[in-house]
Every structure is written in structure tokens, then in C-alpha cells.
Amino acid sequence: MASDIIRSDIGRRTGIALWRQIADAIRAGISSGLGDENGKLPPETELAEQFGVNRHTVRSAISALVSDGILRAEQGRGTFIIRPERLTYPISKRTRFSASLAEQGQKGEARIMSSEIMPASAEVAKALALETEAPVLQIRSVGIGGETPISRTTAWFDCHRFPQMADNLARFGSVTKAFAACGLDDYLRKSTMVEAYHATLDDIEILRLSPGSIVLVTLATNADLQGRPVQFSKTRFAADRVSLQIELDPFKQD
Amino acid sequence: MASDIIRSDIGRRTGIALWRQIADAIRAGISSGLGDENGKLPPETELAEQFGVNRHTVRSAISALVSDGILRAEQGRGTFIIRPERLTYPISKRTRFSASLAEQGQKGEARIMSSEIMPASAEVAKALALETEAPVLQIRSVGIGGETPISRTTAWFDCHRFPQMADNLARFGSVTKAFAACGLDDYLRKSTMVEAYHATLDDIEILRLSPGSIVLVTLATNADLQGRPVQFSKTRFAADRVSLQIELDPFKQD
DNA sequence: AGGCATTTGTCCGTATGTATG
DNA sequence: CCATACATACGGACAAATGCC
Numbered sequence: 417m418a419s420d421i422i423r424s425d426i427g428r429r430t431g432i433a434l435w436r437q438i439a440d441a442i443r444a445g446i447s448s449g450l451g452d453e454n455g456k457l458p459p460e461t462e463l464a465e466q467f468g469v470n471r472h473t474v475r476s477a478i479s480a481l482v483s484d485g486i487l488r489a490e491q492g493r494g495t496f497i498i499r500p501e502r503l504t505y506p507i508s509k510r511t512r513f514s515a516s517l518a519e520q521g522q523k524g525e526a527r528i529m530s531s532e533i534m535p536a537s538a539e540v541a542k543a544l545a546l547e548t549e550a551p552v553l554q555i556r557s558v559g560i561g562g563e564t565p566i567s568r569t570t571a572w573f574d575c576h577r578f579p580q581m582a583d584n585l586a587r588f589g590s591v592t593k594a595f596a597a598c599g600l601d602d603y604l605r606k607s608t609m610v611e612a613y614h615a616t617l618d619d620i621e622i623l624r625l626s627p628g629s630i631v632l633v634t635l636a637t638n639a640d641l642q643g644r645p646v647q648f649s650k651t652r653f654a655a656d657r658v659s660l661q662i663e664l665d666p667f668k669q670d
Numbered sequence: 671m672a673s674d675i676i677r678s679d680i681g682r683r684t685g686i687a688l689w690r691q692i693a694d695a696i697r698a699g700i701s702s703g704l705g706d707e708n709g710k711l712p713p714e715t716e717l718a719e720q721f722g723v724n725r726h727t728v729r730s731a732i733s734a735l736v737s738d739g740i741l742r743a744e745q746g747r748g749t750f751i752i753r754p755e756r757l758t759y760p761i762s763k764r765t766r767f768s769a770s771l772a773e774q775g776q777k778g779e780a781r782i783m784s785s786e787i788m789p790a791s792a793e794v795a796k797a798l799a800l801e802t803e804a805p806v807l808q809i810r811s812v813g814i815g816g817e818t819p820i821s822r823t824t825a826w827f828d829c830h831r832f833p834q835m836a837d838n839l840a841r842f843g844s845v846t847k848a849f850a851a852c853g854l855d856d857y858l859r860k861s862t863m864v865e866a867y868h869a870t871l872d873d874i875e876i877l878r879l880s881p882g883s884i885v886l887v888t889l890a891t892n893a894d895l896q897g898r899p900v901q902f903s904k905t906r907f908a909a910d911r912v913s914l915q916i917e918l919d920p921f922k923q924d
Numbered sequence: 925a926g927g928c929a930t931t932t933g934t935c936c937g938t939a940t941g942t943a944t945g
Numbered sequence: 946c947c948a949t950a951c952a953t954a955c956g957g958a959c960a961a962a963t964g965c966c
Contacts, residue, residue: 427871430880431690431734431942433953439685440868459931470955475932480685491932492963502865509918608916609758612866612884612909614694617681626684630866630884655866662862662916664763683952687942724944 426467435476438467439626442481443656446497455497457487484626503561505653507634508663509604512592526569528589529556531582533575540572543637543648551575553582558622559651565623566657571649578646591647603646606639612655623654630655680721689730692721696735697910700751709751711741738880757815759907761888762917763858766846780823782843784810785836787829794826797891797902805829807836812876813905819877820911825903832900845901857900860893864914877908884909 426437442450442457451457460478464471478495481487489495535549544552552572559567571591573581584594595603615629623631631652638647653660680691696704696711705711714732718725732749735741743749789803798806806826813821825845827835838848849857869883877885885906892901907914 427874428941428954431687431693433685433687433941435953436685444867444870461931472956473954476685476953478932489932490963491961492930494931494963504863507916507918605918608918610864610886610914610916611756611912612886613698614691614884620681630868632864632866658865660864662761662864664761664859664862664918682943685953687952689942726945727943730942 426469433476434467434469434473435480438463438469438474438477439480441467442477443486446486451497457495457497459494480626502659503566503657504659504661505566506661506663507605507608507636511605511636525560526557526589526591527560528585529558531555531586533582536572540648543635544572544574544645546574546576553578555582555585561657564657565654567651567653568619568622569649569651571647573647595646600640600646603638603640606637606643606645608637609635610660611635619652619654623652625654632658632660634660680723687730688721688723688727689734692717692723692728692731693734695721696731697740700740705751711749711751713748734880756911756913757820758913758915759820760915760917761859761862761890765859765890779814780811780843780845781814782809782811782839783822784808785840787836790826794902797889798826798828798899800828807832809836809839815911818911819908821905821907822873822876823903823905825901827901849900854894854900857892857894860891860897860899862891862916863889865889866909873906873908877906879908886912886914888914 426434426441428434430437442463457463457478458466460471460474464474467474478487478489482489486498487495488498532554533551534554536544536546536552538548540546540552541548541550546552553575555569555571555573557569557571558565559569575581578595578598578600580598581594584597585591588594588597595601611633613631613633615623615625615631619625619631620629625631632655634651634653636649636651637645638649639645680688680695682688684691711717711732712720714725714728718728721728732741732743736743740752741749742752786808787805788808790798790800790806792802794800794806795802795804800806807829809823809825809827811823811825812819813823829835832849832852832854834852835848838851839845842848842851849855865887867885867887869877869879869885873879873885874883879885886909888903888905888907890903890905891899892903893899
């Protein structure tokens with residue numbers, strides 16, 4: 417059979433509506449080659465049979481995906497996939513947001529949403545090797561690739577070491593350039609943690625997700641060439657829009 | 671306030687039942703310090719108020735988590751967390767499954783479920799730098815930490831280069847030792863991709879998840895010291911049981 | 925054009941699950 | 946435990962758009 421691609425079965429009384437489970441299955445199926453060469457899905461009746469549910473239930477799933485901009489339904493013709501692929505976002509020693517998107521022909525942009533000086537929480541203080549409550553600059557930004565939001569980041573910087581950081585960031589709109597203007601020419605990714613969660617309401621609003629979507633969360637520390645931490649950040653990626661590519665480079669590019 | 675830890679808001683008409691969203695929020699909150707020093711949760715009435723729902727709804731969430739073995743409810747005393755923390759799973763040049771669990775005082779074990787020789791798919795062939803359809807050994811295994819399943823992996827090896835791999839794996843139960851017996855003393859992680867999906871029915875069964883849970887998926891290639899790929903693998907982690915720690919080590923441990 | 929099969933869109937009623945008070 | 950309101954899921958029937966003969 418053509419599309420045995422969706423194998424994930426459907427359960428009842430799980431607290432997750434059937435239409436929701438089906439929507440998620442279709443979403444996942446898209447990245448593994450669901451749909452024919454034109455991105456056309458099997459007809460509703462066939463999907464219903466595959467999932468063992470009523471056609472109405474499949475329709476609920478599809479209409480949710482349509483309003484998410486994932487599918488497009490045309491009466492008499494069929495239902496088609498709109499946005500097929502994921503962006504690959506590299507994590508390496510020299511991870512820089514805008515540069516990595518530019519490589520994929522996307523206009524990358526990190527839009528700064530807020531900027532605030534505050535006392536460091538225990539977590540932030542530890543990551544930046546500061547005293548708790550030491551003043552830090554907190555920046556919230558949203559990463560945009562092409563048209564759609566990809567990620568949202570909260571980043572912290574030591575106010576003491578980089579007093580002009582807020583101004584520089586506002587002026588240049590780029591962490592790399594702002595650091596340079598503060599006298600730090602280079603920095604490297606020191607550590608990264610990756611976790612996955614269900615999207616919060618904030619995620620849903622800011623990243624334009626549908627409820628119950630997944631976010632990939634990275635906790636990252638950047639450090640100067642002496643190994644002293646200069647930036648701590650938490651980034652929440654829309655999981656169905658990215659693959660995180662981890663570049664350990666034990667083998668330099670040849 | 672003591673536990674403002676659960677901040678994730680709750681939405682209606684999302685296809686995900688309120689009790690389910692609350693259960694997920696509590697699950698997520700556990701790893702970020704929800705509960706007092708004894709792992710005791712706030713009382714149901716307080717939780718209900720925090721989430722803005724009826725106490726009945728919180729009770730549904732709790733009873734689901736109790737039957738999942740995450741919480742324990744004691745009449746008159748309170749509700750307690752059973753399995754508190756996430757395992758941190760390092761990804762570095764020298765990622766080895768059993769070794770990393772052992773460091774955390776867990777009995778690590780990779781239980782081999784199946785072993786099969788098959789023609790390489792396009793994806794596997796590309797990753798291992800082989801011709802498509804070339805014979806490869808496919809191993810399915812489940813990673814266990816302590817008592818609970820953490821991950822499930824499908825790995826592929828070049829049959830031509832490592833003809834004894836199947837036997838060696840069965841004998842030693844460890845990829846590192848099996849490679850050594852095949853004459854490969856050392857290997858390094860060449861590349862890793864990280865993505866996140868909703869759990870499939872297979873995930874739910876094998877990793878003992880509840881439906882709608884999240885899995886972290888890594889696609890990894892290991893290579894010998896000359897950079898030639900020797901192993902390609904896909905691992906699906908129970909997202910609420912692990913943090914992936916990415917070790918780029920630009921700064922060697924001091 | 926007409927006729928027909930295919931496929932999505934809309935309406936009805938009914939049973940069960942979820943959430944509140 | 947009870948009563949009430951709403952969301953979810955099902956089944957069936959028919960309308961509307963498309964494409965092909």
C-alpha cells in the first residue's frame with residue numbers, strides 16, 4: 417500500500433482527543449514522507465479507515481492542521497501538505513543564530529522583545545559564575561526564519577563585565593556584534609543541555625503553535641576564550657520546525 | 671510563594687483534556703523542583719486554584735500520575751513525588767551508553783531486542799557511506815537505567831567491514847566491546863541530530879510512557895579515527911526522563 | 925454539453941467523556 | 946454522589962467542487 421507510513425495507533429480514554437492524536441500523527445508523518453509527489457494526502461475516508469475512526473474525527477484533525485497552516489484542503493480535489501520540511505539548526509562551538517539561518521537561504525533575524533536589568537537567580541548566577549543576586553541583563557528575543565517564528569530565547573549577561581551590552585544589543589541587533597563592541601572579539605559555546613516539553617501558553621502565542629505542540633529547550637552557556645562564561649541562555653524551539661544538528665567536530669572539515 | 675514553579679497555563683478546547691494538561695505540567699514541574707524537601711506536592715485545593723480549575727480536575731490528573739507510578743497519594747498526609755529527577759545523558763565525542771549511566775550510580779544496561787541482516791535503506795546507506803541495498807546488520811535495543819526504560823535504539827553496521835558484529839554484540843552486550851573484538855579499538859561520535867516528536871504506540875509500549883508523551887530522537891553517526899562511519903543509529907528517549915547534555919569541550923576539563 | 929466517480933463540506937441526531945459546582 | 950453544560954466521537958445523508966470519459 418502507498419501510505420502505510422502512519423503506523424502510530426490511536427488510543428482512547430487517554431485524556432488526548434482522538435482528533436488530536438490523529439493530527440499529531442499526520443504532522444509526524446509529513447516529515448517521514450506522508451503524501452504523494454504533489455503532497456496530496458490520502459482521502460479522508462481512507463485515513464479514517466487507517467486510524468479506525470469516523471471520517472468526522474479525521475476531519476477535525478485536518479481542520480486543526482489547516483488552521484495551523486500545515487495543510488490545505490480543496491473541495492473535490494483533496495488535502496495537501498503546505499510546509500514540508502524542517503530547518504536544521506546547528507549547535508557547535510561557534511553557534512550563531514542569524515548566520516546559521518542565512519546559510520539555508522532564510523532571512524534570519526533575532527527580534528529583541530524586552531531588555532531588563534535584574535538580580536541573578538541561583539540558576540543564572542551559577543551558570544555565569546557570579547554571586548546570587550548580582551545584577552544581570554536579561555534579554556528576551558524571538559528568532560524568525562523567513563516568515564515564521566522558530567525559537568524564543570531568554571539570555572543573561574553580567575552587567576558588571578558588559579555594562580554597555582543593552583545599548584549595543586539594541587544598536588546592532590546581534591549578540592556577536594554587541595560583544596565585539598564591548599571589547600569581546602570571540603566567544604565559544606561551552607555547554608548545551610537539550611530537553612523537550614509540551615508547549616506552554618506563552619510558547620503557543622509567541623511561536624504560533626497549536627496547543628499540545630512540542631518545544632525543544634536548550635540551556636546554553638557561551639564563554640570567552642579563557643573559558644569564563646559570558647552568556648547564559650534558554651531557548652525554546654518549535655520542535656516541528658527544526659532539527660538540532662550537533663557539531664562535535666572531532667574531524668575538522670576536510 | 672513556595673511553588674510558583676508551575677507556570678504553564680492551561681487552555682481549553684485544545685483537544686487535550688484539562689486533567690491531561692495538568693498532569694503534564696506536574697510531570698514537567700517535578701524536574702524543576704516542584705514539591706518540598708520530602709517531595710510533597712501542594713494540597714489539591716491549592717493546585718486547583720493555581721491552575722484555575724476545579725479540584726476534581728486536579729484529582730483526575732493526580733490519579734493518572736499515581737497509576738503511572740510518578741506520584742503517591744496518602745490520605746490525610748498529602749501527595750508525594752516518587753521518581754524525582756531526570757537522568758542526564760551526555761553526548762560527546764565519546765558517547766557510550768552504559769558508561770554514562772554508571773557514572774550516575776545507575777545500573778546501565780542496553781538490552782538487545784532483535785538482530786537482523788537487511789539491505790541498507792537510502793538513509794542508512796548514506797550515513798554509513800555504502801551503496802544502497804548493501805547488506806547491513808540492524809540491531810534494536812532498549813536502554814534501561816535502574817528499573818525503568820530510558821531509550822530505545824535502532825543501530826546499523828556494515829556487514830562487510832564487521833562480519834562478526836552480530837555474534838560479538840550478543841556475546842558482550844556492549845557496542846564498544848563488540849567493536850574491539852572486531853578489531854576496532856576506538857571510535858568517535860561524528861554527528862548527532864536531535865528532534866522531538868509525540869510518542870508512537872510502540873514508544874508507549876516499550877518505554878512505558880503514557881499516550882501523548884514526548885520522545886527526544888537522536889540520529890547519530892559514529893566513525894573510526896580516520897573519520898569513516900562505522901555505526902549509524904536512531905535513538906528515541908523518553909523526554910521526561912532525560913536531559914541531553916551536549917559536550918562540545920572546546921575547554922578540556924580542568 | 926452530460927454523466928459519473930471521487931473527494932471535501934455541511935447538516936442532522938445521539939451517545940459518551942470531560943469539567944464545574 | 947448528583948445535576949448541568951459543553952466537548953468529543955459516531956453514524957448517516959446530502960450538497961458542492963473537481964476531474965475524467
